[in-house]
Amino acid sequence: MLSYEHSLAEASASASRPAVAAATGHDAGAAARGPKLSCLPCRKRKSKCDRGEPCSSCVLRSTESFCYTVSELPEGSAVASRSSKIIGDRQAGNGGPTNGAAREDASPNSANSIDRSPRDELPGAPRSAKRSRLNTNEFSARPPSATETPSPRPHPPPTPSSSSHTGRSTAGAADLATVRSMLSSIRSNLESVEKAVPALASASSAVPEATGRDLRWADLAPHLPSPDDCMTLFQCFFSELDWHVSCLHSGTFYWVWHQLQAGHRISRYSATIFYTVVALTLALRPTAHKAARITNAPHSHSEYAERAHQLLQPQGGPEDTGLNFTRLQAETCICLYQVLAGGHDGSEKAWYYVGAAIRRGKALQLFDEGHWRAWEMSALQKELWRRVAHDLATLDRWLGVLYQRAMDLDAPIAVEQPEYVSADCWDTTTGARIEPSTASPNSSAYLVSRNQYSELILQLHRFLRTLANTPPAERYASALAIDARFVESDARLPSELRFENARANMTPNDPASHVTAAQAIVRHCSTRYLRCSLMRPFLLDRAAPPNLRYAALEHARKILETMPTL
Known part of the structure; x- marks a missing residue:
């Protein structure tokens, strides 16, 4: 205790003498190697760069006024800290004083300031390695240990710091403006999402529940035209547009349609075909046909095509890997729609859809007639399989030439040419070939020439590649x-x-x-x-x-x- 009191007395006496020790190189080096100062509230060691701002622990505890700070730092040691940003944001949001004002409250002239010894006020005088304690009842003073040795520390004269306070206030205001803009952006995004939720709900309700494999008329009726309008569209399709889509048989198609009207369940693959036929007819119907006068359809042809694709592969559900020929017919119809009426990006979509359909067809051995289970198939089934195989092969080769991409069917398919006779030539019940009762339009010449062109397209594609x-x-x-x-x-x-x-x-x-x-x-x-x-x-x-x-x-x-x- 005597040595401690003697040190205080010596420091008080040296306060009246001029400070010359700071001019020596030895004292300047010792000041640069000054010890780290302890922050009493959080017991955290503070480096030289942290003396100008309260530490983050004190800021989070709202005890930054008790943290050790100095008004000015040596040149090159001022470093922005995380605590200053926290204080600026807190005070700017609460309308309180800035960081600089908070430090002025903690200055030696304030009631909350740290009680510094007279030795701290001398620029060149040595000081204790441990900083002075707060003159409060919360912390008790502890004399320095006998092993601790004082080291000289320079203390430059104070200079006005109003410019730094102004800069910190400006930075706090800029941070506040940034936060407000972020909140405004989040609010606008939230409003747009809230507006989109009803539309998303209506779009999801437009697609029937596909958890099961069978659907009723009540599932499709809200999204299809009236039954009479549907029959008009179907009649237009099979009389005017069947030369575009040859993979469907009108007798089987109408039989499934009447089953649906009678209250029976149908597969979602058949429902997909209904949607696609409506979409194709609405897009390609002749203006002179009475189907052109149907203007009250619930959706446009593109929306029907989109719903057909969603019904074929429900979103969020597992991938359907079932080998079903009706599904393959539905996929072929969707591909033909994208090529004929899909718009500027229809052919690009068709390229992906055709690839998926061809892979499913390969799994069914569709493109190799020698591997078919012919003894279990009727003549009508064989005819439809041949039509689907040649439709997919033609689409694959046309799109390969159009985009100069590799074909999925880069070799001739081992499937006989279909007959392409009218629907009246087939018995819907047994699938046997019969003579037609009435003469009907026949598109066999066009479709046969189209399939022959498919082989020429394959040669052209190989030549260009x-x-x-x-x-x-x-x-x-x-x-x-x-x-x-x-x-x-x-x-x-x-x-x-x-x-x-x-x-x-x-x-x-x-x-x-x-x-x-x-x-x-x-x-x-x-x-x-x-x-x-x-x-x-x-x-x-x-x-x-x-x-x-x-x-x-x-x-x-x-x-x-x-x-x-x-």
Whole structure:
């Protein structure tokens, strides 16, 4: 105790003498190596960089006024701390004083200040390694240990710190503005989500409950047109548009429809086919047909197609890996809709849907007729399997040429050509082939020529994929050979499918003549497009023969010439 009192007396006496020790190099080095100071409330050691701000523990306890701080730090040691941001945000939100004001309350002139000894006020005088205790009843003073040795510590003269206080206040205001903008953004997002919840609920209710595999008329009636309008749309589909979608049999289709009307359950695959047929008819119905006057359908054709896809594969449910031919028919119908009426991104969607359908078909051995269980299948079942196989093969090859991507069916399929006879030629009950009772329109010529083109498309795709690695002479010869096969195929067409006869054969009061004319136009444009794709790589080949180099332009011109006829 005597040594402690002697040290205090010596420090008081030295307060009246000029401070010269700070000018020596020894004392400056000792000041730089000054000891860390203890923070009494939290017992946390504070480094040199933390003396200008309260420590985070004191801030979280709201005892920052008792924490050790100094008004000014040596140059290069001022470092922003996390506690200053916490205090600024707290005081700015509560309308209280800034960090600087809080430190002024803890200054030596305030009641809450730390009781510093006279030695602390001398810039060059040595001071104790332990800082002075608070002059309160909460903490009791402890004299320094005999083993502790004082070390000199520089204490620069105080300078005004109003600029730093202003900067911290500005930073606090900026942080508050950032928080307010974040809250505003969160509020707007929450409002948009609240508005979207009713729409999402209505959209989910538009798709029937697919937890089970069977559906009733009550599940589909709210989302389909009236039964009479549905029958009108179905009649339009099978009389005007069946040459687009040949994988359905009208007799079987109507039988399932009447079962649904009678209150029986149907599979969701059959319900998907109903949705897709309605979507296709609403999109492609002729303006002269009475189906064009149906304007009160609950949804548009694109919405029906979307609901058909959701019904086929319910969202959030497990992947359906069942091998079912009715499902494969539904997938084929959806693919054909995307190609014919899917809009600007329909072909891109169809490319993915076709790939999934082909993989399911491969699991069913659809593309190899030798592996079918033919002894269990009727003649009608075999016909429908052949139609689906050729429809998927044609779609796969067309999309492969369109996007220049690898095909899933890059080899000829081992499936016989379908007969493509009308629905009256089949007995719906037994599936046997019969003679039709009445004459009906027949699209077999167009569909057979389409399947023959499928093999030419496969050769064209192989040629385009290997074009870069083929020598020029072989490249020119292969292109001419493929083009000659296109010309030969066109020469075998019946007269009603020739483009030059399409317009002359149309009769105003004969819908069948309009269907035949549409088939001829589609066939003509498809041929010219494929031949243009074949010759297009030679446009920039200066070494190519003239009949190859400029042939693509001629085919493009022929396509444009069909526009007045369309």
